[in-house]
Amino acid sequence: MSINKTEKLGYAFLAVVFIFSLYLGFTNVDYFNNVFTAEDKTVETGTAIMLLCVSLLCFYRLFSISKGKSTTWKIGVLLFAILFFFGAGEEISWGQRIFGIESGEYFLQNNAQKETNLHNLVVGGKKVNKIIFSQLLMVAMVIYLIALPIMYRKMEWVKNLADNFAVPVVKWHQTIAFIISTILVAIIPADRKWEVYELAFGIIFFLIFLYPLNGYLFNKK
Template identity: 65%
Template structure:
């Protein structure tokens, strides 16, 4: 394992502190956990939005820093990630609706499970988008990305070339292990809103992945050499 940077050490410390607090509040005071710690627009949710925004900003930083050194497909991939995580950050806090005291439009009042201005809580027929896409589908994608893709990246050249071409960061095994540990710990928390903590863990670990992936050479001026 390569030596961790100070930012990475801080990131893992933040992750550990998050779970120490979550396990303590979750087991000792479920009401405090649900109604304050992990409530809508509470500490955990706001931290999640900030981590997702930080990933987007990091992608924009890479884009501007390496603009003159990278090919169009690399730029396209990095831009897509920047937009994707910015969108996720906005969705996490309903685009600042409660922060700025904005009212939801008629469409969202009628079709959103919480009457909020966001897409992930929409209800289509009897199906919640959040349950279908952000729970079931996302879990499948996470397993593939965290376990299968790293193996294929090292064994199949065209997958390696595809990932590097579109600036797709490949996880180190420490990232995968962190996700597995976080999944186990979250499942142990008895409080109802424990999955808010899981979303925060997602944000922290993905920031660490984009900060220093296995194929870290994709974020350098020259991507010919691989460590």
């Protein structure tokens, strides 16, 4: 299970994030909740940056190495670029607080935090964040991080489908990093600990997209 220098640096950065998070989470919960992981502060900004980096990487590949690639490859890369750009925008409420933009009437009435984003919308008395961005996302993560790598290695049709749509397949050390991150976040006593989980998500996904198991898909033809 070889890990290159860039991946080691990424994991070192992830380790630093958890060292600070664990220290603050156990010694200064008030600072952890109201400064470190607060809206538009260190952790949330870091998450947005990492998700944006994944999006920009996808856009770079789309415009720099797509010549000679299949239509499905281009569709897959474009969809991932849009998905992670959306995630980055949602993380900072599309720059609403940064630029001092007031929420529209719809979001003031239907958003749990009165912000211009979708993941905090309340529909039928239930937060979209809890239904889609927590429960369904967790199922998707289990499939992507555990089931897909196994099936990719054992089932030719899964391998072909993933490769055709340029789906970066996870290496096992990346899956292990997610599992360790989940355990470390779970033991932090502070309320806003899941903000750290989102940052870990961004860091690891950037490494996955940068160095996937099927990295040959992202070489120039």
